[in-house]
Amino acid sequence: MSELRKGQCDSVIAVVGQPNVGKSTLFNVLTGRRERVGNFPGTTVAMSIGRRRYGDKTMCFVDLPGIYDLKAVSLDEKIARDYIVFGDWDAILILVDLTGGLEGLYLALQVLQLTDRAVVALTKWDEVTKRRIRVDLDGLSRILGVPVVPISALRGEGIEDLLKALESVVETSSRKAAKGIHIDYGSLENTLNSIVKEVTNSFKSDRIDPRGLVALIARGNIDIAEKIGLSHIARVLEDTAKSMNIDVGEHIAESIYRFIRGTFTSLIAIEPLERFEKKGFAYKVFGNPYTGFVATVATLFSAIFIAFAVNTGFPFTTILEALGRSDLAEALESYTISGLISQAFDYLKNWVQSSLGSAHPVLASLLANGIIEGVGVVSSFIPLIMITMMIMSAIEDSGLGPLMAISMHSLFAKFGLSGRAIYPLFISLGCNVPGVMASRAALDDAERFEIIAAASFIPCQARLIVMLALVGFLFPGNPALQALVVIGVYFGGAVLYLLTAKIFRRGVLRVSTPPELILELPSLHKPSLKVVWWDSWSLTKHFIVRAGTVLVLLVAVVWALTSFGPEGFVEDPSQSWASNIGRLIGYAIKPLYGLSEDSSWKIGFALLTGFIAKENLLATIAVMTGAEEYQSALQALGLTVAQGIAILVLFMYYVPCLATVSMIYAESKSIRFTLLVVAYIVAVALLASLLVYGTAILLQH
């Protein structure tokens, strides 16, 4: 932690609050941007801080995870708890959202028991006043023993007062030992007091009030007692529990809530629960299991549709092509965002080739096809990720996200997922790369890893184009059968997505209980443009930095494989190492589908280039067969219908593309998990494709 001191922080302020409290909004307004400063001690969880100049000092704000309770069950709770107890901070900024009810004070009181070097910020103050919630600010501050500042981060109101309050706490606090707020624990008092003496002797910290620390330990944080060398406290608490026949931890929690009800109801005017009703059209529609299902699917589908139309012109380009107007399709595509980006990079590539190509062919090829290509691929994903993440954060910020999740939950729970797994599924329809990233919507880590593993089974847009070409070739003049196969592939992808989640939950993550939904439903409101921008930009940055670097590297490796062969540098990829690998893949699949020698290695090579990007599947076959267009290229392979369908299934599911693999790695942060997922997907796809092949042959007879 002391690195923070060296790193030009005059004061360190830990920011803590419950989920939905508006912490990230405040962070953005307060500090502008967050930077990573290593990990929280003993974990791999990134610790990020934001800086703010105030007067001639720099305040550093440490972003603690959003938690409901200081009792540490999850990693997030443990991180926040340990940082508050053991961290090297000067003040704690506690965020409380009174629009979320008095319960919001529960976390605040747990922290204030530990220390009075704190400031309480009441967030979303504009909303509080709009709802005519009357709050006695002076009374609140008197009882809590710390400054209380109402703020409205989005409007920038109260920020100056907040900084001033923090500054004064930092200035004065070092002069005396911290004193926590006193909550009466009734029959537990004797036991607690006896432990307080011991803690005072063995835990020296002028930031933390020993009594508060004892209450925290008794709440169910025995590991803290162990950490400060007082592991026998566990026995003392157990004995008390036995002799009094109570659960000590629950007694503590109940006492805190009783304190809240007893003390604050007179200071904060609230409406009686009996009169409370949840109103609103959106709420009615999404709350109902049937209309909720339909509305969720419709909302997400149209959102993804818009994102892709803007970005790639899809599906209008495909429709135009089907109508025989490929000229119009091309023109449209060249004016979409990804079209413009690819033109820019093509121009750059050509420029390098033409100015360097004759003098240094290898260098020119490395620059053009190894490096510029890689950067181009990363860049082409940026607008797509940005737009999909904007849609996702708009849905989340409006409060609609949790409602959508509950409408899908019953179905998804059967497969070890919560209703929130609907986002990644839908986003993956467009592109698996942001789909994997959308695993962040998951309720817990187990679900998140399930989604990361499962997302690539959803056929993305690039695969749809391959699929359309293949079904057109396999079933010419039979649009009904074509449509049936397409629907079948999507349905199969959704089934594989759900089954994979279940398999990984049970087999890999070893969780046997179904996911239970405990989800706060924030009130619905118009999403804030600022928040949407901040969220999506920070996720996009994450993609560029984490997945982008891996991707550029992988593209360079692929360049080396396709540009060098047994005879050194080659212009023709069919003489390269890559084509040898393709041949190997070809040999491997040849006996499985009874393919001919010639077509097996072409398909093998296509599978390899398709791994780089799925749209290469067809392009490669076209290049290999020397055909002008896809239909005749496929013709040249001489596939039977059964082989064709089997290859189609293989093409659809066989492996996540390079960019998706990079993303799987970036999100899981584990090479082992990434390799496991890729191996699993290859195995499942092969199995599914062989199954389809067998069935097709049986049906033919």
Next chain:
Amino acid sequence: MYLADLPPNAVATVVDIVAGPGLKARLIGMGFVNGAKIKVIDNSSGHVIVALDSGFGRVVALSRGVANKIIVEVSQQS
């Protein structure tokens, strides 16, 4: 009586939570604690939607499995 069995608009008091320590801690953290007053907003499908004590604020959706672990005492029905 379990929370899962309450009709919409019923107001009740939490008496006990019969769950493992992890789930229990999560529920307590959100305000489901002995003596807490709750109001059922919706109870029609796989989940129960509950408003907590303080009335104007926190609304929580619980899957049926969770709602079946919360024992309540009905104080008023409308």
